[in-house]
Amino acid sequence: MQLGPKYALQLQRDAIEYGRRLAPQEIPGHLLRTLALVAHEQPMLQSELKRRMGDRVYEHVGELLELGMLERERSGRSFALSVTEAFDEYFGIIAATQAERRAFLEQALGAP
Numbered sequence: 001m002q003l004g005p006k007y008a009l010q011l012q013r014d015a016i017e018y019g020r021r022l023a024p025q026e027i028p029g030h031l032l033r034t035l036a037l038v039a040h041e042q043p044m045l046q047s048e049l050k051r052r053m054g055d056r057v058y059e060h061v062g063e064l065l066e067l068g069m070l071e072r073e074r075s076g077r078s079f080a081l082s083v084t085e086a087f088d089e090y091f092g093i094i095a096a097t098q099a100e101r102r103a104f105l106e107q108a109l110g111a112p
Contacts, residue, residue, distance in 0.1 A: 034053060035087070037053070038081045043081065045075060046058075046061060046078050046080075049081065061081065070087075071084050
């Protein structure tokens with residue numbers, strides 16, 4: 001799958017460990033943490049994200065916008081952040097609603 005100027009490879013769950021050995025992680029961990037929080041809480045105000053994660057989120061958001069994983073819309077003095085369809089495709093998420101996406105993420109992360 002093409003994601004901007006790069007490509008993403010989707011693997012079945014039982015092949016993920018092999019894939020990790022073959023290909024480097026394309027999205028760094030610090031960006032994944034930011035992306036996961038937005039995906040779970042969306043729409044999320046950038047000001048709330050900053051409050052919870054610190055000043056570096058501005059850099060993270062910029063990088064995630066460039067990757068096409070986030071979109072933002074002006075909301076008062078802040079921005080409302082949401083994940084894009086590219087996020088769902090990249091992580092193999094099949095969700096028509098935010099509730100379905102949240103349930104998928106919680107199940108994937110092993111949340112009770």
